[in-house]
């Protein structure tokens with residue numbers, strides 16, 4: 001897959017994050033190119049707000065054209081932040097005057113130019129629009145890049161409902177750019193969804209969280225097979241809504257529990273849920289991180305629980321699961337265990353056996369297996 005981005009005046013080297021793990025996947029798509037093409041035809045702006053820029057194609061493109069532009073850059077994934085920052089460096093583009101932000105900032109950040117990549121999750125998109133309706137004055141424009149097949153009347157109506165009237169450009173490379181104009185009415189944000197599991201655990205799902213409003217079936221299966229023991233340091237790796245770690249905190253009352261996720265909203269949701277279940281003690285810790293890269297050095301886990309993702313954005317990939325297993329092995333103490341739930345067909349047992357030299361099948365049903373590897 002190419003890493004050489006070339007579009008009219010722009011020439012960049014762009015990789016996904018981490019760069020070496022998924023060399024067969026491209027770091028940008030034609031909707032990024034389309035947005036950069038559209039703004040090239042406009043007068044230069046003094047400031048820009050960039051939202052959902054997966055690995056920094058937009059920030060790098062804009063920066064290459066306008067080295068002095070002030071940029072507010074908003075993304076939920078830590079790996080997007082790390083990828084964009086690495087791509088700026090690789091292309092010798094300055095990171096000065098760039099505010100690296102998460103969605104929390106959307107209600108009060110504004111710029112002359114706003115670019116947004118349409119996310120797959122339309123509830124999340126609607127929340128982003130509502131937040132922008134509070135910060136962007138009447139008449140402000142957002143340019144929204146998306147695949148043409150995702151643009152229809154329902155999407156334009158959703159934009160009109162949450163932000164203001166919208167119209168789509170002609171198709172170029174199977175993508176279109178929607179122009180949405182703020183109508184000046186500030187929409188209140190919806191509070192995150194609050195719901196309960198069968199075991200009466202309260203969970204909280206912000207819009208961009210995996211299984212935001214219902215229990216994942218893999219997680220349900222994992223909960224039925226949590227190991228017994230006196231665990232002291234537990235990690236919920238890829239915590240999502242936090243259901244595995246919160247249950248571990250109840251089940252192992254002497255354990256410190258570390259919740260880790262790439263999605264800022266996942267870590268925030270798990271943290272809010274710990275309060276809602278009166279579990280917020282000093283033994284719970286929340287980390288917005290790419291796998292266990294920045295887990296504090298003094299954490300030596302005796303149990304890592306993991307329901308790994310099998311995609312990154314829209315791309316199906318097992319590199320994150322592999323990195324999670326590698327990181328878990330590094331951070332487990334001798335004798336500690338990694339317990340994984342996964343779809344049967346993903347073949348995680350092969351990876352675990354290769355890495356740990358052992359892998360036990362704890363349980364299985366027609367769809368999932370629960371695997372345990374010991375360091």
Ligand SMILES: C[S@@+](CC[C@H](N)C(=O)[O-])C[C@H]1O[C@@H](n2cnc3c(N)ncnc32)[C@H](O)[C@@H]1O
Pocket residue numbers: 079210211216218219237238239240241242243244260261262263266289290291292307308309310320
């Ligand atoms: C299948 S979901 C599991 C969520 C939750 N543990 C559950 O069982 O419902 C996988 C989680 O991994 C997170 N994730 C993806 N890439 C990650 C990475 N590089 N580092 C940490 N977490 C990641 C996703 O955001 C998602 O919340």
